[in-house]
Amino acid sequence: xxxxxxxxxxxxxxxxxxxxxxxxxxxxxxxxxxxxxxxxxxxxxxxxxxxxxxxxxxxxxxxxxxxxxxxxxxxxxxxxxxxxxxxxxxxxxxxxxxxxxxxxxxxxxxxxxxxxxxxxxxxxxxxxxxxxxxxxxxxxxxxxxxxxxxxxxxxxxxxxxxxxxxxxxxxxxxxxxxxxxxxxxxxxxxxxxxxxxxxxxxxxxxxxxxxxxxxxxxxxxxxxxxxxxxxxxxxxxxxxxxxxxxxxxxxxxxxxxxxxxxxxxxxxxxxxxxxxxxxxxxxxxxxxxxxxxxxxxxxxxxxxxxxxxxxxxxxxxxxxxxxxxxxxxxxxxxxxxxxxxxxxxxxxxxxxxxxxxxxxxxxxxxxxxxxxxxxxxxxxxxxxxxxxxxxxxxxxxxxxxxxxxxxxxxxxxxxxxxxxxxxxxxxxxxxxxxxxxxxxxxxxxxxxxxxxxxxxxxxxxxxxxxxxxxxxxxxxxxxxxxxxxxxxxxxxxxxxxxxxxxxxxxxxxxxxxxxxxxxxxxxxxxxxxxxxxxxxxxxxxx
Amino acid sequence: xxxxxxxxxxxxxxxxxxxxxxxxxxxxxxxxxxxxxxxxxxxxxxxxxxxxxxxxxxxxxxxx
Numbered sequence: 137x138x139x140x141x142x143x144x145x146x147x148x149x150x151x152x153x154x155x156x157x158x159x160x161x162x163x164x165x166x167x168x169x170x171x172x173x174x175x176x177x178x179x180x181x182x183x184x185x186x187x188x189x190x191x192x193x194x195x196x197x198x199x200x201x202x203x204x205x206x207x208x209x210x211x212x213x214x215x216x217x218x219x220x221x222x223x224x225x226x227x228x229x230x231x232x233x234x235x236x237x238x239x240x241x242x243x244x245x246x247x248x249x250x251x252x253x254x255x256x257x258x259x260x261x262x263x264x265x266x267x268x269x270x271x272x273x274x275x276x277x278x279x280x281x282x283x284x285x286x287x288x289x290x291x292x293x294x295x296x297x298x299x300x301x302x303x304x305x306x307x308x309x310x311x312x313x314x315x316x317x318x319x320x321x322x323x324x325x326x327x328x329x330x331x332x333x334x335x336x337x338x339x340x341x342x343x344x345x346x347x348x349x350x351x352x353x354x355x356x357x358x359x360x361x362x363x364x365x366x367x368x369x370x371x372x373x374x375x376x377x378x379x380x381x382x383x384x385x386x387x388x389x390x391x392x393x394x395x396x397x398x399x400x401x402x403x404x405x406x407x408x409x410x411x412x413x414x415x416x417x418x419x420x421x422x423x424x425x426x427x428x429x430x431x432x433x434x435x436x437x438x439x440x441x442x443x444x445x446x447x448x449x450x451x452x453x454x455x456x457x458x459x460x461x462x463x464x465x466x467x468x469x470x471x472x473x474x475x476x477x478x479x480x481x482x483x484x485x486x487x488x489x490x491x492x493x494x495x496x497x498x499x500x501x502x503x504x505x506x507x508x509x510x511x512x513x514x515x516x517x518x519x520x521x522x523x524x525x526x527x528x529x530x531x532x533x534x535x536x537x538x539x540x541x542x543x544x545x546x547x548x549x550x551x552x553x554x555x556x557x558x559x560x561x562x563x564x565x566x567x568x569x570x571x572x573x574x575x576x577x578x579x580x581x582x583x584x585x586x587x588x589x590x591x592x593x594x595x596x597x598x599x600x601x602x603x604x605x606x607x608x609x610x611x612x613x614x615x616x617x618x619x620x621x622x623x624x625x626x627x628x629x630x631x632x633x634x635x636x637x638x639x640x641x642x643x644x645x646x647x648x649x650x651x652x653x654x655x656x657x658x659x660x661x662x663x664x665x666x667x668x669x670x671x672x673x674x675x676x677x678x
Numbered sequence: 679x680x681x682x683x684x685x686x687x688x689x690x691x692x693x694x695x696x697x698x699x700x701x702x703x704x705x706x707x708x709x710x711x712x713x714x715x716x717x718x719x720x721x722x723x724x725x726x727x728x729x730x731x732x733x734x735x736x737x738x739x740x741x742x
Binding site for chain 1: 711712715716718719720723
């Protein structure tokens, strides 16, 4: 049985900063060594930004928590250097079953599109996700990168000013002070930084409680996602069963809002429920049980001067659709390159405002999707329950009804339509690779497109040549010419066109595209992607 | 202005109305509500067109 969450991974070590006469100033401090904080730290360290991560604890997260990691997350992890760890350990699944009341109404196969290095989803306990990131931090330290995690270091006070922040850090040896130019708050839904700064966290759309249990089963159980609406063992609510590595199964039982949390968590209450769900004859051990409360809400702004919020500290969604951790990683990747360029003076400070615009847009999309799933799973009126039940009854025999069944729309990365950083588009090229979209993978001779993209500005010639290297505004743009595109690459990047040129941002989102190479056009689009010549504010309707 | 205003309506209105009542015969209010919901979803799926559906929703609300 896996108990890695009980071992200190970054135990407290006294820092030289604690003995300094004056508070030591760091370029970037990240508060929170969860998935998002660690990903942001690694991304910055890879760009040679020295970074210190503070965490009030010294271990990976307790229990499985986030368990579904999306293809985009795996691509981000590939860029950060640990995607292979995720995929090697993770569980692949494609088949799902939907139950209504006491019967199975239908099953489905995700049938992921061919021609991608990474699968649509893997299941992996959050503690493994964090463990692999911590191991990556250790590897970067061994290479001599300036990246540090300080465990048992709780930020207890923050003073913000125009040029940075001053913070107080509580440790087993007592408090000390630090200063930083930039502070990234990745300290979770209850964000102490947000609270200490007196900032809002608004839009409470929905509230519910979930009993989350990790169980190890003695016998084999299929590697499928099972979702129950209104099951006999959890009347009027929902339930989810999902496989994780190490023979651990994750069970989510919705409990409703008005419950006695302590009573519900007791094994004598939990085990009979699980027996009812899994069958009396199934033997299992209860590894971890927790009650999870969620709300759908976000901060009005994710950027507050030189304090920037990312992940759950900035936005919280319902668990349906795996849009929490996955969107947090997208926050981190959106932020890292922008912060680096602003710190280096290569981009105006206003580039960081586009972090706010793009990621607020993404958060709204995630909140909308997860709120709609929540409305389907927990109907809020008599008539909405009647329609919900009608959809489920029809889904057994009528395939048209199945797309209406909403047990969570699984996380896909936001497309930044209307972003002020977007340059020109050619609308006759495929819609899925329009400006604002994350690059779409495709097989190349002996490899994958995503592996060729790296983490800088990149020019991509599909069916044509682009220069191997360009220098614009002090930025190095690498060129990749794929003159004889394969079928998938052509379908995803050319459509009917014979050739196309794409400009990609360091976060692998497409900034602009043309049907031929024109150096002046590329220079103009790059200036815009650096925030020097921005479009008007993004519209919600785009 | 809208596509629905151009639809033909019913070829045999009395027959359809009788069928609609007949299918509800003997059902409790809850069963009828459930049947109506299934029927709306089925009919909506046959229409499919989002503009027509939105127009139907608006007209149904306005007529009450």
